[in-house]
Amino acid sequence: MKKYLITVNGVTYEVMAEEVRGNQPVIQQIIQQPAPVVQPAPAPAPTPTPAPVVKEAPKTAPTGGKQITSPMPGSIFKVNVKPGDSVKRGDVVIILEAMKMENEIFAADDAVVASVEVNEGATVNTGDVLVIFE
DSSP: OOEEEETTTEEEEEEEEOOOOOTOOOEEEEEOOOOOOOOOOOOOOOOOOOOOOOOOOOOOOOOOOOOEOOOSSSEEEEEEEOOTOOOOOOOEEEEETTTTTTEEOOEEEEEEEEEOOTTTTTTTTTTTTEEEEE
């Protein structure tokens, strides 16, 4: 004999069933019982507040130099320039992959690249310096 709990229209029934073979008579026994009462989970103990994390300051450009910073977190998919290259306004300098999309990072003005601060495959955060111009 096997015992099952079955809920129909919000009412729980305990049903006992026996496997029937051949021409044996079927005997049913149904016992109605109230649905089990679920106790609310105890409130979790308050967790201590972790100490503030001190972030490393992003690299900054030398005074007077212009720079391109990352507009979003992601990884560097491709670097299209190297130090000494001349770029024109609108040239694609870096391709940044974020959320499975390739985002082109453009030069804002005509300039000469002083240094490239990232390599392909590097992970960057919002505001990290990518390229510094003379």
